[in-house]
Amino acid sequence: MKDRISIVVMVDAVGALSERTLHNGNLSLVDDSAAGSQHQGTPDLVTAVVPGQVVQWTPIHVDVQTPVEIHAIEFLSGAPVPPPADETVPPYPVEPSAVPVPWTGADATASNGHDNHDLLVWEGVVPYDMTPGVPYRYRLSLKLHDGPNSVLHIDSPALLRV
Amino acid sequence: MAQQHGIIVLFDVENALRTRSLDGNTYWFDNMKFLGSSGVGTEQLETIVPGTYFLDGSQATEQVLNWLPAALGSIPPTVPRNYLAEQARAEDRRTLEELASLSAEGGVGETEVKQLQRRVGKRARKAESGRGLTPAKLLDVTGKATSSTEAYNYPAPVITDITGEAVTEKIIYPAQYGSPDMIYDGWYWAATVDTSRPGVYAYTVHVQLHELVERNDELVWESVDLTCESSLKIISDPKRNGFTGAGLGVLPLPPVPAAG
Numbered sequence: 001m002k003d004r005i006s007i008v009v010m011v012d013a014v015g016a017l018s019e020r021t022l023h024n025g026n027l028s029l030v031d032d033s034a035a036g037s038q039h040q041g042t043p044d045l046v047t048a049v050v051p052g053q054v055v056q057w058t059p060i061h062v063d064v065q066t067p068v069e070i071h072a073i074e075f076l077s078g079a080p081v082p083p084p085a086d087e088t089v090p091p092y093p094v095e096p097s098a099v100p101v102p103w104t105g106a107d108a109t110a111s112n113g114h115d116n117h118d119l120l121v122w123e124g125v126v127p128y129d130m131t132p133g134v135p136y137r138y139r140l141s142l143k144l145h146d147g148p149n150s151v152l153h154i155d156s157p158a159l160l161r162v
Numbered sequence: 163m164a165q166q167h168g169i170i171v172l173f174d175v176e177n178a179l180r181t182r183s184l185d186g187n188t189y190w191f192d193n194m195k196f197l198g199s200s201g202v203g204t205e206q207l208e209t210i211v212p213g214t215y216f217l218d219g220s221q222a223t224e225q226v227l228n229w230l231p232a233a234l235g236s237i238p239p240t241v242p243r244n245y246l247a248e249q250a251r252a253e254d255r256r257t258l259e260e261l262a263s264l265s266a267e268g269g270v271g272e273t274e275v276k277q278l279q280r281r282v283g284k285r286a287r288k289a290e291s292g293r294g295l296t297p298a299k300l301l302d303v304t305g306k307a308t309s310s311t312e313a314y315n316y317p318a319p320v321i322t323d324i325t326g327e328a329v330t331e332k333i334i335y336p337a338q339y340g341s342p343d344m345i346y347d348g349w350y351w352a353a354t355v356d357t358s359r360p361g362v363y364a365y366t367v368h369v370q371l372h373e374l375v376e377r378n379d380e381l382v383w384e385s386v387d388l389t390c391e392s393s394l395k396i397i398s399d400p401k402r403n404g405f406t407g408a409g410l411g412v413l414p415l416p417p418v419p420a421a422g
Contacts, residue, residue, distance in 0.1 A: 054410065065166045065167075065168050065193060065228075067165060067193075070404065075415050075416050075419070076419065077416030077419070078419055078420045079417060106402055106405070106407035107402075110197070110397060111397050111399050112197075112198045112395075112397050113198070114210075114212075116214075119399055119400070119401055119402060120402060121403050121404060122404040124406075124410065124411060125413060126412075126413060127412045127415055130415055131419070135419065136419040145196055146196035
């Protein structure tokens with residue numbers, strides 16, 4: 001078993017921003033898992049993982065001067081998310097099919113007051129209580145430069161415990 | 163992700179040659195405004211260089227600076243380099259064709275000769291000590307032959323060195339590189355940055371402009387060396403885990419994954 005799995009996120013930032021989508025060939029995911037990943041090179045990558053492995057996501061921009069960073073990685077939940085302790089009823093109806101796990105979000109603020117997502121390292125350990133054989137889809141949000149239209153996401157990639 | 167910084171230095175060549183100074187004749191523009199560069203588009207650009215380090219103190223990402231010189235009133239750098247040579251050749255070809263048709267018709271008027279003389283244009287040599295510029299017909303920005311000192315097209319400014327506080331303090335390591343990118347004559351200046359010592363550091367760009375002067379009844383391109391200054395603001399912050407905000411942890415998987 002490999003200790004680490006790298007998932008490389010290749011992005012055509014100019015294509016993604018002008019088409020407002022990470023599909024249409026503007027994003028490609030590739031990993032180096034030896035356990036039988038599927039759909040390599042597409043936004044639908046299913047990465048085969050084993051508990052205890054460290055998974056790391058790295059963005060690479062095809063145009064070297066376009067800023068591309070990972071904005072967030074949120075695993076999608078199939079069950080209603082339990083409301084926080086101080087709230088008995090969710091403030092809005094929760095769509096049970098794809099709800100991101102509540103995520104506090106690491107602070108990306110740099111010392112000069114600007115957000116710099118280059119500061120964030122996106123890696124984590126595959127937990128032992130992960131159910132085998134079921135894909136855990138996640139929302140991969142990318143930040144391309146700055147501004148109101150800078151964050152784009154896909155919900156299609158997944159981790160799969162083999 | 164390591165970020166490539168582009169820094170355009172736009173020169174008002176004509177004014178700089180007249181005043182023999184780049185003060186007030188440069189405009190600086192970089193792609194880092196969203197991370198905190200200030201004075202973008204002016205002479206007082208301060209380029210932000212946001213460094214990162216791992217918890218053991220080692221530098222985590224490499225920042226690369228690229229300088230892109232450009233000139234006001236010149237042919238845009240995106241036009242192919244052989245544009246002027248092609249245009250000069252086309253002008254010569256047209257002149258020869260007209261000359262041939264003139265002799266065929268037999269009569270040569272004074273106006274036709276004047277027109278042809280203008281087409282032949284003037285040629286400028288490089289100075290004995292000069293470098294880089296080959297003798298060429300003087301053309302304006304539209305590629306037409308000209309003999310007017312007002313209309314001709316200045317050769318692109320050439321960066322010859324980068325010095326100053328940022329270099330002597332070993333904050334940046336500038337060098338000139340060969341490049342497959344023909345836009346900048348196949349050469350460009352770039353530097354890597356040591357982001358471990360935050361602060362504001364000035365640097366000096368040495369530039370060679372070219373001036374057309376008449377010497378011994380000949381037009382000669384002579385080099386004029388000038389300098390201009392800008393600065394870098396280096397900051398450095400620790401890397402942190404995107405999921406936990408601190409160190410490595412378990413992936414935040416839901417109890418039940420989404421269907422599909």
